[in-house]
Amino acid sequence: PVAWGYEGDIGPCNWHKYFPKAGGKRQSPIDIDTSATQYDGSFKPLRIHYDSHMCSSLTNNGHTFCMSVNSDQCNLSGGPLEDKYRLLQFHCHWGSDDTKGSEHTVDGHQYAAELHLVHWNTDKFKSADEAIEKNQGIAVLTAFIKAGKEHRGWNHVLSHFKDIKKVQGTSTVNEDFNPKCLLPENQTDYWTYEGSLTTPPCHESVRFIIFKEVVEVSSEQLAQFRSLCVCSSRKRDTGEDEHLVDNFRPIQPLNGRVVKASFQ
Numbered sequence: 001p002v003a004w005g006y007e008g009d010i011g012p013c014n015w016h017k018y019f020p021k022a023g024g025k026r027q028s029p030i031d032i033d034t035s036a037t038q039y040d041g042s043f044k045p046l047r048i049h050y051d052s053h054m055c056s057s058l059t060n061n062g063h064t065f066c067m068s069v070n071s072d073q074c075n076l077s078g079g080p081l082e083d084k085y086r087l088l089q090f091h092c093h094w095g096s097d098d099t100k101g102s103e104h105t106v107d108g109h110q111y112a113a114e115l116h117l118v119h120w121n122t123d124k125f126k127s128a129d130e131a132i133e134k135n136q137g138i139a140v141l142t143a144f145i146k147a148g149k150e151h152r153g154w155n156h157v158l159s160h161f162k163d164i165k166k167v168q169g170t171s172t173v174n175e176d177f178n179p180k181c182l183l184p185e186n187q188t189d190y191w192t193y194e195g196s197l198t199t200p201p202c203h204e205s206v207r208f209i210i211f212k213e214v215v216e217v218s219s220e221q222l223a224q225f226r227s228l229c230v231c232s233s234r235k236r237d238t239g240e241d242e243h244l245v246d247n248f249r250p251i252q253p254l255n256g257r258v259v260k261a262s263f264q
């Protein structure tokens with residue numbers, strides 16, 4: 001597989017050379033210009049049904065941490081979605097300090113981090129690997145994260161980070177954890193638009209649902225995101241680990257797409 005990253009020759013400006021879809025017309029992330037969003041009164045309530053008795057595994061894939069979920073009881077439907085989607089994994093994007101890290105921006109404002117809960121369309125496709133590259137195949141519930149008060153739910157995930165500090169590290173998470181606790185309280189106000197995977201191969205298969213309410217975690221918890229290492233144990237010439245930070249893609253052209261709002 002072709003190596004890609006977030007800086008230098010393998011960075012986002014060159015992804016299109018090996019991953020042609022990265023140069024497509026409906027790429028993500030984007031800036032949400034709230035003065036240009038269109039209210040859509042036809043959306044039904046979002047239905048987010050997750051159970052917490054699901055065995056999951058947490059991995060450092062060298063680009064982010066990924067909590068894989070293998071429960072067929074974690075489903076998403078309603079809102080702008082025509083079909084039923086199943087939770088596959090969740091992960092985050094963050095920066096090297098609290099002033100940057102989210103992928104989407106709102107009126108040009110970038111948050112400290114962004115949570116992606118990735119679901120695949122079980123009505124239209126037989127597997128996640130098929131859905132990942134097809135239109136309407138993927139739905140990503142998205143929450144912005146800012147530095148503030150401690151988030152106790154996040155500690156259930158962060159407590160496993162010491163096992164995945166190095167790339168390809170994996171840890172099994174078998175506790176009574178429901179990822180719904182990572183979402184904001186207000187789940188009726190969101191923006192939604194059709195985009196792409198924000199990492200190569202950047203398939204244009206994603207409907208983003210982005211909550212307006214921002215989730216708070218403490219600065220110490222944000223620092224734990226940054227404790228992950230991007231390389232195996234390759235030391236930089238200065239001898240210290242290379243940390244996994246600034247794993248957010250720059251915003252992409254809207255190309256005439258309209259961002260819908262579930263609220264006025």
Ligand SMILES: C[C@H](CNC(=O)c1ccc(S(N)(=O)=O)cc1)Cn1ccc2ccccc21
Binds near residue numbers: 198199200
């Ligand atoms: C893409 C897939 C690996 N990438 C993702 O699953 C993924 C999910 C969500 C996002 S985000 N940040 O937009 O939420 C980004 C990437 C590998 N893979 C699996 C099947 C498959 C088929 C062809 C090519 C690659 C394939």
Ligand SMILES: [Zn+2]
Binds near residue numbers: 091092093116198
């Ligand atoms: Zn993501």
